[in-house]
Amino acid sequence: MNILVLLKMVPDVVEELEVAGDGKSLDTSFLRTIINERDDHALEQAILLKERHGGKVTVVALDAPDIDDTLFATMAKGADRAVKITDAPEGMTTQMAAKLCGQVVAGLLPADLVLTGVQALDDLDGLSAALVAQQLNFPYIGVVTAVTAGGPTATVLKEFAGGVRGEFAVTLPAVLGVQAAEKPPRYVPVAKVRAVMKTNKIETVSAPGDAGAAQIEVRQLAKPVVSSHAEMLEGSPEEAAGKLVELLAQRGLL
Amino acid sequence: MASNIWVLAETWRGQVTETTLELLTLGREVAGQSGSQLEAVLLGDKSLAASLGAADNVLCAANVEPTPEAVAAALAQLVKERQPQAVLVPWTNLSMDAGALAAAQLNVPFVNGCKDLKSDAGTLVAQCVVYGGKLEAAVSATTASTLFGVLPGSRSAASPGNAPTVTDVAVTLPEAKVKFTKYLEPEAGGVDITQQDVLIAVGRGIQTQDNMELANDLAAALGGAVCGSRPVIDQGWLPLSCQVGKSGMQVKPKLYIMLGISGAPEHIEGIKGAQVVVAVNTDAAAPVFNASHYGINADLFEVVPALTEAVKAKKG
Incomplete structure (x- = not known):
């Protein structure tokens, strides 16, 4: 089966995030970006499907710092093609980016499935999968945790709350917003990525058409104003652990 | 009078969810600030309208299957016809995909991860959690009838109140391409x-x-x-x-x-x-x-x- 995977880079939130001088955007000067975690799961699900059913996996991503390394890594993992969209405007919202990506995806059809993460850490005005599905006029479902293909429909599991999942029959071609692949995203050794860099190429396409204007205005971006903060237990690990045990004992929790 | 504030009523296995009732509390505040009415949109079992008394009115379309595709199509159709000021949608696994798809169909933003929503001189401003909770953004939309995905826990749940008025509405749904087949329960055993x-x-x-x-x-x-x-x-x-x-x-x-x-x-x-x-x-x-x-x-x-x-x- 033919599968298109839409990826994007997002800030690594393990790092400290700073707000830019305008008070409305992220300070990108020292920003480390990584692949959106849910997109990594979408890629893994695509490769699992390819391993089970054969076919091709094509990865599509907007240009971003470190994107080449990420795209080579996807090919080292098992993607057949990687397409990078260049010359897109800076600072696009999710809605705007989806508009461009959807047009590129449309140009890469036919495909049986378009997979992307159900959401991204920096989404504010929509979810890519739903926006692209609407552009392509494909059916869509999100929060997907398993896909079984075969025939004109796919059997898709969607995660609800409390560990309950729902099974859905989805007519192909379709767009799925992936929450988690059936297996953890695979690890690929750096040596393998380096080897792929020598043999494979990243294709590039110029951003097609117009991304449109943002339909939201970010009035302020700031660290959360918190109503409460933990009482921090200081000292060496042993001292902090000792303090915690005393506090728990006082509260009758030991 | 400003157009109405809507809450998409989320139902789960025959009951209105707690998050829906929380959104009704928030929706009531927002409606009060903008001098408008609060309406719940119930897509499915009409008998559940009795739990939605915190709303002034319930718009009920009974023929909608619980798939994101059907819910989105019905919601988008009703928004086009009735043009609410805003729609509050539970930002939950159950409803996030339906909200996102309805917004895509309406070409309006689906403002995500809102923990608060206020009217500021007639414009709704959402306080949104981004970057895994590390930052928050105050976001307003330039469109009418914007959809807002509101996090669980934004407010306390509204009490059901008196039986609300219910307006039956008709929606025309496209041929279903996403069909619900069954629930899979979590595996029993192990620690609860x-x-x-x-x-x-x-x-x-x-x-x-x-x-x-x-x-x-x-x-x-x-x-x-x-x-x-x-x-x-x-x-x-x-x-x-x-x-x-x-x-x-x-x-x-x-x-x-x-x-x-x-x-x-x-x-x-x-x-x-x-x-x-x-x-x-x-x-x-x-x-x-x-x-x-x-x-x-x-x-x-x-x-x-x-x-x-x-x-x-x-x-x-």
Whole structure:
């Protein structure tokens, strides 16, 4: 089966995030970006499907710092093609980016499935999968945790709350917003990525058409104003652990 | 009078969800600020309208299947016909895809992760949680009838109130291409984390499956069980039934100790009922410390063995 995977880079939130001088955007000067975690799961699900059913996996991503390394890594993992969209405007919202990506995806059809993460850490005005599905006029479902293909429909599991999942029959071609692949995203050794860099190429396409204007205005971006903060237990690990045990004992929790 | 504020009523296995009732509380505040009426949109079983008395009116279309495709098509159609000022949609696994698709069909934003919504001189401004809870954005939309995805826990649940007026509405649905077939229940067996007094919750910071032993030892010393956040479940180090948060369980232990969990809203959503919450994390700015009573800003690999020993020593 033919599968298109839409990826994007997002800030690594393990790092400290700073707000830019305008008070409305992220300070990108020292920003480390990584692949959106849910997109990594979408890629893994695509490769699992390819391993089970054969076919091709094509990865599509907007240009971003470190994107080449990420795209080579996807090919080292098992993607057949990687397409990078260049010359897109800076600072696009999710809605705007989806508009461009959807047009590129449309140009890469036919495909049986378009997979992307159900959401991204920096989404504010929509979810890519739903926006692209609407552009392509494909059916869509999100929060997907398993896909079984075969025939004109796919059997898709969607995660609800409390560990309950729902099974859905989805007519192909379709767009799925992936929450988690059936297996953890695979690890690929750096040596393998380096080897792929020598043999494979990243294709590039110029951003097609117009991304449109943002339909939201970010009035302020700031660290959360918190109503409460933990009482921090200081000292060496042993001292902090000792303090915690005393506090728990006082509260009758030991 | 301004056009109405809507809440998409979410139903789950024959009941209106708690999140819907919370959104009705928020929706009532927003409607009050803008001098408009509050309406709930119920797509499905009309008898459930009795739970939605916090709304002034319930718009009910009974023929809608619980798929994101059908819910989105029905909602988009009703929004086009009736043009509400805004639609509040539960930002939950159940409804987020339907909200996103309806917004895409209407070409309006689906403003995500809102923990608050206010009218500011006639414009609605949402306070949105972004970057895993590290930052918040105040967001307004330039469109009419914008959809807002509101996080669970934004307000207290509205009481059902008197039976509301119900307006039957007709929607025409496209041919279904996404069909619900069945529910899959979580596998039985193992520990029921919703019944534990002490839970040790493990996150990405645990790094490897072998390190889970540290959490197991601490849980054994405290007489509790181990649970986890999404990344640990994704890795297969704990079963789905041990996941706490949006997709997992709502827990209410007396003591909840988080090891290497950043504190994303999806996880914190699941521990609202916990009595004493402790976090251990190397990142002093991790949002988890805003959701805990006690915090230790240190390496869990140093703290946890010390804590396990200290607990054992104290207990004798």
